[in-house]
Amino acid sequence: MPIGYYFAISAIMFCTGLVGVLVRRNVLVLFMCVELMLNAVNLTLAAAARMWGGADGQVFVFFVIVVAAAEVVVGLALIVNVFFRRGTLDLDAPQLLKW
Amino acid sequence: MLLLAQSAAESAGTSATAETVLFWIFAVVAVGAGIAVVTMRNIVHAAMMLVVNLLSIAGLYLGLQSGFLSIVQVIVYAGAIMVLFLFVIMLLGVDRDDLLTETSVLRTSGAVLLGAVLAAGLLFVLGTSSLTTASACGDAATANDGTQLTCVGLDGALADEPQGSVGFLADSLFRDYGFPFEASALLLVVATLGALVLGRRKDPALDEQGTPSAPVPSDDDLDALVASQVELAQQRGLQPEGTVPVTRLPEDAADEPPPGIITGDATHVLDDAEGREVGDPAPPRAGKDPAAAGRTLADEADEAPLADGTSDGTVNGPENGPDDASGQDEEDR
Numbered sequence: 001m002p003i004g005y006y007f008a009i010s011a012i013m014f015c016t017g018l019v020g021v022l023v024r025r026n027v028l029v030l031f032m033c034v035e036l037m038l039n040a041v042n043l044t045l046a047a048a049a050r051m052w053g054g055a056d057g058q059v060f061v062f063f064v065i066v067v068a069a070a071e072v073v074v075g076l077a078l079i080v081n082v083f084f085r086r087g088t089l090d091l092d093a094p095q096l097l098k099w
Numbered sequence: 100m101l102l103l104a105q106s107a108a109e110s111a112g113t114s115a116t117a118e119t120v121l122f123w124i125f126a127v128v129a130v131g132a133g134i135a136v137v138t139m140r141n142i143v144h145a146a147m148m149l150v151v152n153l154l155s156i157a158g159l160y161l162g163l164q165s166g167f168l169s170i171v172q173v174i175v176y177a178g179a180i181m182v183l184f185l186f187v188i189m190l191l192g193v194d195r196d197d198l199l200t201e202t203s204v205l206r207t208s209g210a211v212l213l214g215a216v217l218a219a220g221l222l223f224v225l226g227t228s229s230l231t232t233a234s235a236c237g238d239a240a241t242a243n244d245g246t247q248l249t250c251v252g253l254d255g256a257l258a259d260e261p262q263g264s265v266g267f268l269a270d271s272l273f274r275d276y277g278f279p280f281e282a283s284a285l286l287l288v289v290a291t292l293g294a295l296v297l298g299r300r301k302d303p304a305l306d307e308q309g310t311p312s313a314p315v316p317s318d319d320d321l322d323a324l325v326a327s328q329v330e331l332a333q334q335r336g337l338q339p340e341g342t343v344p345v346t347r348l349p350e351d352a353a354d355e356p357p358p359g360i361i362t363g364d365a366t367h368v369l370d371d372a373e374g375r376e377v378g379d380p381a382p383p384r385a386g387k388d389p390a391a392a393g394r395t396l397a398d399e400a401d402e403a404p405l406a407d408g409t410s411d412g413t414v415n416g417p418e419n420g421p422d423d424a425s426g427q428d429e430e431d432r
Contacts, residue, residue, distance in 0.1 A: 053251030070290035
């Protein structure tokens with residue numbers, strides 16, 4: 001299997017996640033789309049690791065998973081706090097800084 | 100499905116067709132599930148599609164001879180992270196209004212156009228490179244003449260490792276990336292502490308005006324709730340055992356709460372409504388409870404543990420806190 005096909009799948013998934021981040025207004029769905037983009041990059045890294053025959057790409061995937069786990073923990077705690085204060089999950093609702 | 104993929108991946112190092120079949124199955128599923136995450140209107144369905152997407156990527160890792168990453172992907176992503184996601188979705192309510200429908204058409208089309216342009220650019224670059232033509236791993240394409248990229252593959256590297264991809268990854272992780280590994284441990288500790296700090300709340304939630312979003316119910320509200328509950332129960336002919344008809348006693352009769360009953364004030368009731376002191380078995384308003392004074396202490400001791408959460412649809416007197424009562428009220432309507 002040519003390694004470029006993995007890159008192509010990864011590119012499509014990354015763009016899908018990007019469109020989701022731009023379109024969806026529910027902050028939880030936005031978070032899931034960010035996870036989608038992270039996984040697309042992870043797939044690229046793993047494919048590159050196989051292409052070069054080294055373990056560095058896999059180590060990067062490992063670290064990305066660790067950072068994503070930490071990000072999800074803190075991010076979801078923030079979302080819960082914001083929801084209890086604001087009562088909404090709409091990203092466009094907080095407009096305190098809007099002129 | 101993953102077991103089947105595992106067996107297919109074991110032969111993927113030697114058989115190119117097994118890897119090809121594995122790739123196309125999981126690639127189609129991954130892309131389809133990824134698009135479904137963005138377009139699903141129900142947020143729980145979107146989360147489920149994300150699970151499918153993550154599992155498909157785990158299958159793709161198997162095709163890439165990265166078995167350890169595949170297992171980590173299933174355990175950490177599809178297991179832990181998605182459980183956390185679903186927990187928060189359920190906590191915050193799944194029946195919220197769907198925000199996708201309110202998005203403007205201009206914004207949606209612009210975002211889709213941007214994504215399509217980016218994807219087209221990326222795919223164009225990939226298509227014009229030699230990555231998609233001459234970089235098939237394991238097809239004796241390792242002769243690198245310097246003009247095109249070739250895939251080295253992991254066959255040689257994994258052949259030296261008795262532990263397979265685990266040892267392969269661990270060698271690099273603990274030898275070359277020892278400090279980042281320690282730093283990631285620190286990161287996890289900091290994230291855990293941050294979640295703890297963010298998760299605790301001392302005061303009731305505030306809305307935008309800075310007032311408590313769950314106002315403290317007054318005595319009249321509570322009495323009205325109690326009266327409505329009893330009236331509903333009587334309309335349905337429900338008269339549970341151990342419940343006395345509610346009569347408003349003089350205030351001095353209810354001055355002394357029975358021993359063993361925690362006399363709560365309105366703040367206590369609010370805490371109960373916030374769900375933070377659910378384990379508190381005592382009926383919070385014993386002092387103002389009109390039925391409490393009309394009963395013996397044994398009745399109190401029997402019914403007090405039933406007062407929180409375990410009460411079902413039947414009305415068992417005004418034992419419940421205002422939260423329970425209002426919940427039943429909504430159910431009855």
